[in-house]
Amino acid sequence: MKPESVKLYLDLLKKTLSYSLWQEPPVPITLFNETRSLFKRAAVLMLSRALATRDLVVMKRRHLTDYQRSNGQIWPLYADTMIGMRRLDQLQSAVETVLAEGIEGDFIETGVWRGGACIFMRAALAAYGDEDRSVFVADSFAGLPEPDSRACPADRDSIFHRIPYLAVSREEVERNFAKYGLLDDRVIFLQGWFRDTLPTAPIGKLAILRLDGDMYGSTMDALENLYPKLSPGGFCIIDDFFLGPCRLAVEEYRLAHGIDEEIRIIDSCSAYWRKTVEE
Numbered sequence: 001m002k003p004e005s006v007k008l009y010l011d012l013l014k015k016t017l018s019y020s021l022w023q024e025p026p027v028p029i030t031l032f033n034e035t036r037s038l039f040k041r042a043a044v045l046m047l048s049r050a051l052a053t054r055d056l057v058v059m060k061r062r063h064l065t066d067y068q069r070s071n072g073q074i075w076p077l078y079a080d081t082m083i084g085m086r087r088l089d090q091l092q093s094a095v096e097t098v099l100a101e102g103i104e105g106d107f108i109e110t111g112v113w114r115g116g117a118c119i120f121m122r123a124a125l126a127a128y129g130d131e132d133r134s135v136f137v138a139d140s141f142a143g144l145p146e147p148d149s150r151a152c153p154a155d156r157d158s159i160f161h162r163i164p165y166l167a168v169s170r171e172e173v174e175r176n177f178a179k180y181g182l183l184d185d186r187v188i189f190l191q192g193w194f195r196d197t198l199p200t201a202p203i204g205k206l207a208i209l210r211l212d213g214d215m216y217g218s219t220m221d222a223l224e225n226l227y228p229k230l231s232p233g234g235f236c237i238i239d240d241f242f243l244g245p246c247r248l249a250v251e252e253y254r255l256a257h258g259i260d261e262e263i264r265i266i267d268s269c270s271a272y273w274r275k276t277v278e279e
Protein backbone atom coordinates (compact mmCIF):
# COMPACT_ATOMS: atom_id res chain seq x y z
CA MET A 1 0.00 0.00 0.00
CA LYS A 2 1.18 3.56 -0.68
CA PRO A 3 2.00 5.50 2.52
CA GLU A 4 -0.93 7.84 1.93
CA SER A 5 -3.31 4.88 1.55
CA VAL A 6 -1.96 3.30 4.75
CA LYS A 7 -2.57 6.55 6.61
CA LEU A 8 -6.10 6.87 5.23
CA TYR A 9 -6.97 3.22 5.99
CA LEU A 10 -5.68 3.37 9.57
CA ASP A 11 -7.35 6.74 10.21
CA LEU A 12 -10.69 5.44 9.00
CA LEU A 13 -10.27 2.26 11.02
CA LYS A 14 -9.56 4.16 14.25
CA LYS A 15 -12.64 6.30 13.73
CA THR A 16 -14.78 3.26 12.93
CA LEU A 17 -13.52 1.08 15.80
CA SER A 18 -14.06 3.89 18.29
CA TYR A 19 -17.38 4.91 16.71
CA SER A 20 -16.02 8.47 16.50
CA LEU A 21 -17.60 9.05 13.09
CA TRP A 22 -21.03 9.09 14.70
CA GLN A 23 -22.80 10.65 17.68
CA GLU A 24 -22.89 8.42 20.76
CA PRO A 25 -26.53 7.23 20.89
CA PRO A 26 -28.75 7.07 23.98
CA VAL A 27 -28.37 3.84 25.97
CA PRO A 28 -31.07 1.53 27.40
CA ILE A 29 -31.49 2.40 31.09
CA THR A 30 -30.84 -1.22 32.01
CA LEU A 31 -27.32 -1.23 30.51
CA PHE A 32 -25.33 0.03 33.49
CA ASN A 33 -27.93 -0.88 36.12
CA GLU A 34 -25.41 -2.74 38.31
CA THR A 35 -23.69 0.56 39.07
CA ARG A 36 -26.89 1.97 40.68
CA SER A 37 -28.09 1.69 44.27
CA LEU A 38 -30.27 -1.29 45.13
CA PHE A 39 -33.44 0.79 45.21
CA LYS A 40 -32.82 2.48 41.84
CA ARG A 41 -31.81 -0.82 40.29
CA ALA A 42 -35.06 -2.47 41.36
CA ALA A 43 -37.11 0.48 40.08
CA VAL A 44 -35.35 0.40 36.70
CA LEU A 45 -35.90 -3.34 36.40
CA MET A 46 -39.60 -3.12 37.22
CA LEU A 47 -40.16 -0.30 34.77
CA SER A 48 -38.20 -2.03 32.01
CA ARG A 49 -40.00 -5.33 32.49
CA ALA A 50 -43.39 -3.65 32.42
CA LEU A 51 -42.57 -1.80 29.20
CA ALA A 52 -40.93 -4.82 27.56
CA THR A 53 -44.34 -6.50 27.42
CA ARG A 54 -45.26 -3.76 24.93
CA ASP A 55 -41.94 -3.94 23.07
CA LEU A 56 -40.85 -0.62 24.55
CA VAL A 57 -37.39 0.23 25.81
CA VAL A 58 -36.49 3.28 27.92
CA MET A 59 -33.34 4.99 26.69
CA LYS A 60 -31.15 7.50 28.51
CA ARG A 61 -29.55 10.34 26.62
CA ARG A 62 -25.94 11.01 27.65
CA HIS A 63 -24.37 14.43 27.35
CA LEU A 64 -20.84 13.58 26.32
CA THR A 65 -18.15 16.01 25.28
CA ASP A 66 -15.65 15.44 22.47
CA TYR A 67 -12.95 15.48 25.16
CA GLN A 68 -14.59 12.63 27.06
CA ARG A 69 -14.97 10.60 23.91
CA SER A 70 -11.48 11.14 22.50
CA ASN A 71 -9.96 10.43 25.94
CA GLY A 72 -11.90 7.17 26.20
CA GLN A 73 -13.64 8.29 29.37
CA ILE A 74 -16.96 6.78 28.42
CA TRP A 75 -18.42 3.31 28.05
CA PRO A 76 -19.64 3.43 24.46
CA LEU A 77 -22.69 1.61 23.16
CA TYR A 78 -21.56 0.43 19.73
CA ALA A 79 -17.79 1.00 19.51
CA ASP A 80 -15.52 -2.03 19.18
CA THR A 81 -13.05 -0.42 21.57
CA MET A 82 -13.54 1.91 24.53
CA ILE A 83 -10.00 3.33 24.47
CA GLY A 84 -10.83 6.45 22.42
CA MET A 85 -8.92 8.19 19.64
CA ARG A 86 -5.94 9.47 21.63
CA ARG A 87 -4.98 6.01 22.83
CA LEU A 88 -5.55 4.60 19.35
CA ASP A 89 -3.22 7.29 17.98
CA GLN A 90 -0.58 6.29 20.55
CA LEU A 91 -1.06 2.62 19.66
CA GLN A 92 -0.52 3.41 16.00
CA SER A 93 2.61 5.36 16.81
CA ALA A 94 3.91 2.44 18.93
CA VAL A 95 3.34 -0.04 16.08
CA GLU A 96 4.99 2.28 13.58
CA THR A 97 8.01 2.85 15.85
CA VAL A 98 8.46 -0.86 16.51
CA LEU A 99 8.33 -1.62 12.78
CA ALA A 100 10.63 1.25 11.81
CA GLU A 101 13.21 0.41 14.48
CA GLY A 102 12.96 -3.38 14.03
CA ILE A 103 12.11 -4.02 17.69
CA GLU A 104 11.67 -7.77 17.98
CA GLY A 105 8.48 -9.45 19.10
CA ASP A 106 4.75 -9.95 18.88
CA PHE A 107 1.99 -7.74 20.23
CA ILE A 108 -0.40 -8.50 23.06
CA GLU A 109 -3.30 -6.88 24.80
CA THR A 110 -4.42 -8.29 28.16
CA GLY A 111 -8.06 -7.27 28.53
CA VAL A 112 -9.60 -6.83 25.10
CA TRP A 113 -13.37 -6.42 25.67
CA ARG A 114 -14.82 -6.29 22.09
CA GLY A 115 -11.33 -6.59 20.60
CA GLY A 116 -10.97 -3.18 18.92
CA ALA A 117 -7.42 -2.36 20.05
CA CYS A 118 -6.19 -5.81 18.96
CA ILE A 119 -8.06 -5.50 15.67
CA PHE A 120 -6.26 -2.22 15.14
CA MET A 121 -2.83 -3.76 15.83
CA ARG A 122 -3.55 -6.62 13.39
CA ALA A 123 -4.72 -4.11 10.78
CA ALA A 124 -1.59 -1.99 11.18
CA LEU A 125 0.62 -5.06 10.65
CA ALA A 126 -1.35 -5.91 7.51
CA ALA A 127 -1.23 -2.34 6.22
CA TYR A 128 2.55 -2.15 6.64
CA GLY A 129 3.04 -5.57 5.01
CA ASP A 130 4.42 -7.30 8.12
CA GLU A 131 4.20 -11.07 7.63
CA ASP A 132 5.82 -12.34 10.82
CA ARG A 133 4.32 -10.87 13.92
CA SER A 134 1.27 -12.17 15.75
CA VAL A 135 -1.28 -10.42 17.91
CA PHE A 136 -2.16 -12.17 21.18
CA VAL A 137 -5.69 -11.54 22.43
CA ALA A 138 -5.88 -12.34 26.15
CA ASP A 139 -9.17 -12.24 28.03
CA SER A 140 -11.51 -14.34 30.12
CA PHE A 141 -14.17 -13.48 27.52
CA ALA A 142 -16.47 -13.55 30.54
CA GLY A 143 -15.72 -10.22 32.19
CA LEU A 144 -13.53 -9.28 35.13
CA PRO A 145 -12.79 -11.60 38.05
CA GLU A 146 -14.35 -11.27 41.48
CA PRO A 147 -11.93 -9.37 43.68
CA ASP A 148 -9.59 -11.49 45.77
CA SER A 149 -9.30 -9.14 48.73
CA ARG A 150 -6.84 -11.33 50.58
CA ALA A 151 -4.31 -11.57 47.75
CA CYS A 152 -5.05 -8.11 46.35
CA PRO A 153 -6.48 -5.76 49.01
CA ALA A 154 -6.44 -2.92 46.49
CA ASP A 155 -9.20 -4.69 44.50
CA ARG A 156 -11.44 -5.02 47.56
CA ASP A 157 -14.11 -2.57 46.35
CA SER A 158 -14.17 -3.60 42.72
CA ILE A 159 -17.64 -4.16 41.28
CA PHE A 160 -16.52 -4.69 37.69
CA HIS A 161 -17.28 -8.43 37.85
CA ARG A 162 -20.98 -7.59 38.30
CA ILE A 163 -21.23 -5.63 35.07
CA PRO A 164 -22.37 -7.76 32.12
CA TYR A 165 -21.45 -4.95 29.71
CA LEU A 166 -17.77 -5.74 30.39
CA ALA A 167 -18.17 -9.44 29.53
CA VAL A 168 -17.78 -10.08 25.80
CA SER A 169 -17.67 -13.64 24.50
CA ARG A 170 -14.81 -14.99 22.41
CA GLU A 171 -17.28 -15.66 19.59
CA GLU A 172 -18.25 -12.00 19.52
CA VAL A 173 -14.60 -10.89 19.45
CA GLU A 174 -13.85 -13.35 16.65
CA ARG A 175 -16.84 -12.03 14.74
CA ASN A 176 -15.50 -8.50 15.20
CA PHE A 177 -12.11 -9.45 13.75
CA ALA A 178 -13.85 -11.21 10.86
CA LYS A 179 -16.05 -8.16 10.24
CA TYR A 180 -12.92 -6.18 9.34
CA GLY A 181 -11.40 -9.10 7.36
CA LEU A 182 -8.65 -9.54 9.96
CA LEU A 183 -9.28 -12.93 11.57
CA ASP A 184 -6.42 -15.26 10.66
CA ASP A 185 -3.84 -17.55 12.25
CA ARG A 186 -1.75 -14.59 13.35
CA VAL A 187 -4.46 -13.66 15.82
CA ILE A 188 -3.93 -15.92 18.82
CA PHE A 189 -6.58 -16.14 21.53
CA LEU A 190 -5.56 -16.76 25.15
CA GLN A 191 -8.86 -17.55 26.81
CA GLY A 192 -9.16 -17.65 30.60
CA TRP A 193 -8.03 -15.75 33.69
CA PHE A 194 -4.64 -14.13 33.19
CA ARG A 195 -3.22 -15.97 36.19
CA ASP A 196 -3.98 -19.28 34.38
CA THR A 197 -3.24 -18.44 30.75
CA LEU A 198 -0.26 -16.07 30.85
CA PRO A 199 2.31 -18.23 32.69
CA THR A 200 2.21 -20.87 29.93
CA ALA A 201 1.24 -18.74 26.93
CA PRO A 202 3.25 -19.63 23.79
CA ILE A 203 4.86 -16.20 23.67
CA GLY A 204 8.53 -15.62 22.87
CA LYS A 205 9.38 -11.96 22.61
CA LEU A 206 6.98 -9.03 22.75
CA ALA A 207 7.38 -5.62 21.19
CA ILE A 208 4.07 -4.21 22.44
CA LEU A 209 2.59 -5.11 25.80
CA ARG A 210 -0.75 -3.39 26.26
CA LEU A 211 -2.37 -3.86 29.67
CA ASP A 212 -6.08 -3.16 30.08
CA GLY A 213 -7.35 -5.38 32.89
CA ASP A 214 -8.40 -2.49 35.17
CA MET A 215 -7.68 -4.24 38.49
CA TYR A 216 -4.57 -4.61 40.66
CA GLY A 217 -4.51 -8.40 40.28
CA SER A 218 -5.09 -8.36 36.53
CA THR A 219 -2.35 -5.76 36.04
CA MET A 220 0.14 -7.55 38.28
CA ASP A 221 -0.53 -10.95 36.64
CA ALA A 222 0.20 -9.41 33.25
CA LEU A 223 3.34 -7.57 34.37
CA GLU A 224 4.84 -10.54 36.19
CA ASN A 225 4.28 -12.97 33.34
CA LEU A 226 4.89 -10.75 30.34
CA TYR A 227 7.15 -7.82 31.15
CA PRO A 228 10.28 -10.02 31.19
CA LYS A 229 9.40 -10.97 27.57
CA LEU A 230 9.26 -7.37 26.38
CA SER A 231 12.20 -6.59 24.07
CA PRO A 232 14.47 -3.61 24.70
CA GLY A 233 12.82 -0.72 22.88
CA GLY A 234 9.39 -2.34 23.35
CA PHE A 235 6.35 -0.46 24.59
CA CYS A 236 4.62 -1.15 27.90
CA ILE A 237 1.24 0.59 27.70
CA ILE A 238 -0.91 0.87 30.81
CA ASP A 239 -4.46 1.71 29.83
CA ASP A 240 -5.71 2.22 33.39
CA PHE A 241 -2.69 4.07 34.75
CA PHE A 242 -4.89 6.61 36.54
CA LEU A 243 -7.09 3.96 38.21
CA GLY A 244 -5.84 3.54 41.81
CA PRO A 245 -5.50 -0.27 42.00
CA CYS A 246 -3.89 -0.55 38.57
CA ARG A 247 -1.50 2.31 39.30
CA LEU A 248 -0.47 0.66 42.56
CA ALA A 249 0.37 -2.60 40.78
CA VAL A 250 2.46 -0.71 38.23
CA GLU A 251 4.31 1.26 40.88
CA GLU A 252 5.01 -1.82 42.99
CA TYR A 253 6.22 -3.80 40.00
CA ARG A 254 8.46 -1.00 38.78
CA LEU A 255 9.94 -0.55 42.24
CA ALA A 256 10.52 -4.27 42.77
CA HIS A 257 12.28 -4.58 39.42
CA GLY A 258 14.21 -1.33 39.42
CA ILE A 259 12.37 -0.01 36.38
CA ASP A 260 12.92 3.71 36.09
CA GLU A 261 12.18 4.43 32.46
CA GLU A 262 10.26 7.67 32.07
CA ILE A 263 6.47 7.31 32.17
CA ARG A 264 4.78 9.24 29.39
CA ILE A 265 1.17 10.30 29.78
CA ILE A 266 -1.11 9.50 26.83
CA ASP A 267 -4.39 10.99 28.01
CA SER A 268 -6.42 11.43 31.18
CA CYS A 269 -6.49 7.65 31.78
CA SER A 270 -3.37 6.11 30.29
CA ALA A 271 0.40 6.12 30.14
CA TYR A 272 3.31 4.11 28.71
CA TRP A 273 7.04 3.68 28.87
CA ARG A 274 9.60 2.13 26.58
CA LYS A 275 11.85 -0.56 27.94
CA THR A 276 15.45 0.40 27.48
CA VAL A 277 17.33 -2.41 29.16
CA GLU A 278 17.23 -6.20 29.32
CA GLU A 279 15.84 -7.35 32.71
Ligand SMILES: C[S@@+](CC[C@H](N)C(=O)[O-])C[C@H]1O[C@@H](n2cnc3c(N)ncnc32)[C@H](O)[C@@H]1O
Binds near residue numbers: 214217
Ligand atom coordinates in the same frame (compact mmCIF):
# COMPACT_ATOMS: atom_id res chain seq x y z
C1 LIG B 1 -11.83 -2.33 30.16
S1 LIG B 1 -12.02 -3.81 29.33
C2 LIG B 1 -10.79 -3.73 28.06
C3 LIG B 1 -11.06 -2.69 26.98
C4 LIG B 1 -10.35 -2.97 25.67
N1 LIG B 1 -8.94 -2.95 25.79
C5 LIG B 1 -10.79 -2.06 24.56
O1 LIG B 1 -9.99 -1.87 23.62
O2 LIG B 1 -11.91 -1.58 24.57
C6 LIG B 1 -11.32 -4.97 30.45
C7 LIG B 1 -11.25 -6.40 29.94
O3 LIG B 1 -10.33 -7.10 30.75
C8 LIG B 1 -10.79 -8.43 30.94
N2 LIG B 1 -10.13 -8.89 32.19
C9 LIG B 1 -9.85 -8.13 33.29
N3 LIG B 1 -9.18 -8.84 34.20
C10 LIG B 1 -9.00 -10.08 33.68
C11 LIG B 1 -8.34 -11.26 34.15
N4 LIG B 1 -7.74 -11.29 35.35
N5 LIG B 1 -8.30 -12.33 33.35
C12 LIG B 1 -8.92 -12.31 32.14
N6 LIG B 1 -9.57 -11.21 31.63
C13 LIG B 1 -9.60 -10.10 32.40
C14 LIG B 1 -12.30 -8.31 30.97
O4 LIG B 1 -12.92 -9.51 30.60
C15 LIG B 1 -12.54 -7.17 29.97
O5 LIG B 1 -12.78 -7.70 28.68
